[in-house]
Amino acid sequence: MTEGSLHTSDAAARKLRKRYAAERRFRLYGACAIGLAMGALVLLLVTIAWRGVPAFFGHEVTIDVDLDAALIDPEGTGDPEVLGRADYSGLVKQALRAEFPDAQGRREKRRLYALISNGAAYALRDQVLADRTVVGTTFRVRVPLSADADIYFKGGVDAASAEGDRRLNDDQIRWLDRWAALGKVENRFARRFFVGGDSREPELAGIYGALVGSLWTLAVTLLLSFPLGVAAAVYLEEFAPTNRLTDFVEVNINNLAAVPSIVFGLLGLAVFLNFLELPRSAPLVGGMVLALMTLPTVIIASRSAIMAVPPSIREAALGVGASPLQVVSHHVLPLALPGILTGTIIGMARALGETAPLLMIGMVAFIVDVPEGPTSPATVLPVQIFLWADSPERAFVAKTSGAILVLLTFLVAMNLVAVVLRSRFERRW
Amino acid sequence: MTRIVDPVLDDLRQKILRMGSLAEAILEKSLQAVWKRDPALAREVRIDDLEIDRLDLAVDEAVLRALATQAPVADDLRSVLAIKMMATDLERVGDLARNIAKSALRLAERPEVPAPEKLQILADESRRLLRRALDSFSDHDAERAAIVLDDDDQVDERHDEVIRAAIDEISDHPELTSQEVDFILIAKHLERVADHATNIAEDVIMVTEARNVKHASKLAEG
Amino acid sequence: MTATSATQLRSPLYLTKLTTRDLDVFYGDKQALFSVNLDIRKNQVTSLIGPSGCGKSTFLRCLNRMNDVIESCRVEGKITLDGEDIYREGIDVVQLRARIGMVFQKPNPFPKSIYENVAYGARIHGLAASRPELDEIVTSSLQRAGLFEEVKDRLEEPGTGLSGGQQQRLCIARAIAVQPDVILMDEPCSALDPIATARIEELMEELRENYTIVIVTHSMQQAARVSQRTAFFHLGIVVEEGETPQIFTDPKDPRTRDYITGRFG
Numbered sequence: 001m002t003e004g005s006l007h008t009s010d011a012a013a014r015k016l017r018k019r020y021a022a023e024r025r026f027r028l029y030g031a032c033a034i035g036l037a038m039g040a041l042v043l044l045l046v047t048i049a050w051r052g053v054p055a056f057f058g059h060e061v062t063i064d065v066d067l068d069a070a071l072i073d074p075e076g077t078g079d080p081e082v083l084g085r086a087d088y089s090g091l092v093k094q095a096l097r098a099e100f101p102d103a104q105g106r107r108e109k110r111r112l113y114a115l116i117s118n119g120a121a122y123a124l125r126d127q128v129l130a131d132r133t134v135v136g137t138t139f140r141v142r143v144p145l146s147a148d149a150d151i152y153f154k155g156g157v158d159a160a161s162a163e164g165d166r167r168l169n170d171d172q173i174r175w176l177d178r179w180a181a182l183g184k185v186e187n188r189f190a191r192r193f194f195v196g197g198d199s200r201e202p203e204l205a206g207i208y209g210a211l212v213g214s215l216w217t218l219a220v221t222l223l224l225s226f227p228l229g230v231a232a233a234v235y236l237e238e239f240a241p242t243n244r245l246t247d248f249v250e251v252n253i254n255n256l257a258a259v260p261s262i263v264f265g266l267l268g269l270a271v272f273l274n275f276l277e278l279p280r281s282a283p284l285v286g287g288m289v290l291a292l293m294t295l296p297t298v299i300i301a302s303r304s305a306i307m308a309v310p311p312s313i314r315e316a317a318l319g320v321g322a323s324p325l326q327v328v329s330h331h332v333l334p335l336a337l338p339g340i341l342t343g344t345i346i347g348m349a350r351a352l353g354e355t356a357p358l359l360m361i362g363m364v365a366f367i368v369d370v371p372e373g374p375t376s377p378a379t380v381l382p383v384q385i386f387l388w389a390d391s392p393e394r395a396f397v398a399k400t401s402g403a404i405l406v407l408l409t410f411l412v413a414m415n416l417v418a419v420v421l422r423s424r425f426e427r428r429w
Numbered sequence: 430m431t432r433i434v435d436p437v438l439d440d441l442r443q444k445i446l447r448m449g450s451l452a453e454a455i456l457e458k459s460l461q462a463v464w465k466r467d468p469a470l471a472r473e474v475r476i477d478d479l480e481i482d483r484l485d486l487a488v489d490e491a492v493l494r495a496l497a498t499q500a501p502v503a504d505d506l507r508s509v510l511a512i513k514m515m516a517t518d519l520e521r522v523g524d525l526a527r528n529i530a531k532s533a534l535r536l537a538e539r540p541e542v543p544a545p546e547k548l549q550i551l552a553d554e555s556r557r558l559l560r561r562a563l564d565s566f567s568d569h570d571a572e573r574a575a576i577v578l579d580d581d582d583q584v585d586e587r588h589d590e591v592i593r594a595a596i597d598e599i600s601d602h603p604e605l606t607s608q609e610v611d612f613i614l615i616a617k618h619l620e621r622v623a624d625h626a627t628n629i630a631e632d633v634i635m636v637t638e639a640r641n642v643k644h645a646s647k648l649a650e651g
Numbered sequence: 652m653t654a655t656s657a658t659q660l661r662s663p664l665y666l667t668k669l670t671t672r673d674l675d676v677f678y679g680d681k682q683a684l685f686s687v688n689l690d691i692r693k694n695q696v697t698s699l700i701g702p703s704g705c706g707k708s709t710f711l712r713c714l715n716r717m718n719d720v721i722e723s724c725r726v727e728g729k730i731t732l733d734g735e736d737i738y739r740e741g742i743d744v745v746q747l748r749a750r751i752g753m754v755f756q757k758p759n760p761f762p763k764s765i766y767e768n769v770a771y772g773a774r775i776h777g778l779a780a781s782r783p784e785l786d787e788i789v790t791s792s793l794q795r796a797g798l799f800e801e802v803k804d805r806l807e808e809p810g811t812g813l814s815g816g817q818q819q820r821l822c823i824a825r826a827i828a829v830q831p832d833v834i835l836m837d838e839p840c841s842a843l844d845p846i847a848t849a850r851i852e853e854l855m856e857e858l859r860e861n862y863t864i865v866i867v868t869h870s871m872q873q874a875a876r877v878s879q880r881t882a883f884f885h886l887g888i889v890v891e892e893g894e895t896p897q898i899f900t901d902p903k904d905p906r907t908r909d910y911i912t913g914r915f916g
Contacts, residue, residue, distance in 0.1 A: 320749070433913075
């Protein structure tokens with residue numbers, strides 16, 4: 001290289017090679033980091049799914065119940081109240097005894113009854129109430145197995161282990177195997193999980209109550225935080241004079257966004273429950289607390305969306321004689337709306353996953369009924385997960401994972417909506 | 430600070446100054462040819478005039494280029510315009526010098542008649558006017574340019590005197606008519622040279638003071 | 652007789668549309684304009700030239716009170732539109748801006764359809780009683796802005812999809828649709844290519860018949876081409892104001908000459 005320029009010399013070529021090598025290394029690091037994160041995420045999801053999906057299914061057994069009219073409705077009134085009061089539990093037990101006459105002593109009988117869920121009697125009653133003509137016949141009904149029996153069929157009990165170490169003894173396993181051999185046991189999609197409220201019995205516990213509680217809470221949160229947040233953002237961005245007070249408000253909004261959520265819970269306890277004496281455990285109060293927590297997020301997201309609207313649009317509108325309010329309502333807000341909605345949805349998603357502040361205002365109570373309105377006692381999905389995770393029964397492990405799956409589905413759906421909204425309405429100026 | 434337009438303007442100015450000194454030189458040469466009855470000198474004038482023509486073309490092109498690329502305004506614009514007009518005037522001075530040289534050739538072929546003293550004075554005055562106009566341009570001196578305008582009247586008077594004297598001479602010595610007619614022609618050319626000098630002085634005033642003084646006296650008289 | 656007086660003799664009779672008297676403008680403590688006295692003539696194009704930061708845009712924005720938006724901005728002195736003080740207590744700024752339209756440096760159509768862009772001003776000022784009337788306003792405004800033929804088949808398409816020059820003409824159409832008396836233009840061609848620029852300049856010449864135009868421009872050539880009068884701003888004062896040809900052939904003030912010939916250092 002005789003007449004070569006400074007940039008074609010050997011030394012320069014060496015430096016260039018080093019630079020390219022450094023670049024390749026850097027890319028490799030990045031790819032590794034992403035791979036690691038993705039791996040962890042996939043592992044998490046797979047674990048939860050693997051543990052949670054069985055919760056969506058439950059084993060049921062078909063039994064023949066002799067619906068003796070003399071026991072159910074001795075006077076033949078057909079009155080639903082009379083029909084509802086009958087001892088269906090006894091009928092189910094009778095059917096079980098008939099099926100397995102070898103169960104003799106009280107303990108053995110109790111073990112036999114323990115194979116069937118407590119919910120079996122209710123399932124039977126509901127079916128009788130739905131169709132009164134079955135009274136007096138031998139009725140073939142499908143009832144849920146108890147959680148322990150369900151776990152046995154799901155492979156959770158090792159029959160070879162010592163009898164004392166398992167929840168089912170040899171007799172119980174024998175009876176279950178017999179049912180299975182007769183083809184009476186079926187693994188079915190557990191609708192109960194999605195439409196039922198909480199229960200002490202794992203096989204009966206559902207997330208519907210918590211889901212509805214979450215929806216009521218979110219509705220209250222949205223109704224409070226969206227209008228308040230957007231109004232505050234519009235005022236701060238478009239109308240507020242720049243002075244100390246505005247600065248102070250701004251700084252505090254930013255600080256509020258960083259306050260731990262449990263603090264909002266304490267505030268809700270002190271102000272909403274103790275001072276304003278609003279109902280405990282209610283979505284109304286939960287929503288209010290979460291609205292307080294979400295408000296800074298909504299305000300900050302809205303402000304940056306409003307700020308991102310180019311000033312030239314405002315000038316253009318002012319230039320043709322639009323009033324400041326018209327500038328905001330005709331031009332700024334429509335253009336900022338996708339950003340505002342995205343921020344709000346992300347705030348809502350955070351509120352949906354929040355547990356700590358709700359614990360403080362009593363939404364952690366065990367509530368069986370599906371809430372009917374914002375003031376009925378309720379719990380929410382993440383709190384339900386927390387409750388189940390805390391339960392000693394082994395069957396709740398699957399329930400916990402199942403509920404997490406449902407919660408995750410909602411969160412992903414909400415984030416998807418945010419992404420779609422953003423790409424849908426994103427404008428080029 | 431040097432502007433992009435400055436070298437362009439400088440180049441134009443240099444070309445005009447070259448044209449000016451060439452015009453002065455061949456006017457001088459053509460007059461010498463008359464006074465000295467030198468046909469060789471007279472023939473040189475024709476060759477020299479070609480150089481002025483070439484410079485005139487060069488100025489035309491440079492002016493066009495300056496207008497197209499620099500879009501000059503204010504005094505720059507006035508300078509470019511003035512230079513274009515001055516080039517035309519100087520080119521005309523060159524042509525007039527050639528005409529004087531033609532008379533010199535004719536005079537040299539005929540019996541010698543001494544050039545009238547008044548004609549020599551007229552020649553000096555015209556040359557002085559041209560020199561002064563060119564100096565006022567190179568020095569951006571509007572005052573000196575104004576003197577040129579005043580002195581033009583004097584040249585016109587001298588021109589009239591030369592013509593009258595020549596006509597008298599013709600009536601006294603009809604055999605010298607041909608020579609006297611050439612003297613009249615030379616006087617006429619010198620008077621035109623002075624007019625072109627006046628034009629140049631007017632251009633200088635336009636450049637330096639942004640006043641257009643052309644035809645001012647005529648228009649004022651109405 | 653001088654060059655200036657010759658052009659003055661040919662200048663037509665004129666009316667004064669806008670005047671400013673002793674106009675001082677402050678941004679906080681910083682004074683941006685010092686005692687500006689300027690008359691803007693009706694049906695003429697007046698160009699404001701001067702180096703960046705000389706106050707010409709500030710001046711322009713005082714004329715339709717766009718400076719009101721800037722909190723720290725304080726305006727003193729008097730600006731009159733047809734003899735009426737526009738900074739008078741109780742003047743309606745919204746109405747004022749309908750009378751004095753504005754076109755900005757960067758084309759800034761609303762991210763709405765071409766039709767909506769033009770119709771917007773007319774709609775908020777209630778200039779059209781019915782949809783056909785609004786259609787008429789939109790059509791005639793686009794026609795006067797020389798854009799109608801190019802967009803008549805796609806009025807419902809977004810205005811932001813047009814080329815830069817078309818967008819700027821759309822903005823002019825938007826300003827015209829409000830039926831203003833005066834159009835202010837803040838460097839309207841600085842983002843456009845020469846062809847689009849030429850188109851806008853032709854348009855200004857046509858619009859002059861019905862409107863009074865004030866334009867801020869950094870292009871000397873543009874000021875020279877389009878305007879009848881030119882004002883040269885420097886350091887917040889009007890150094891020189893006069894007939895455009897006079898400013899560009901024989902500026903009276905050495906600062907004007909230095910600026911337009913590029914001697915400013």
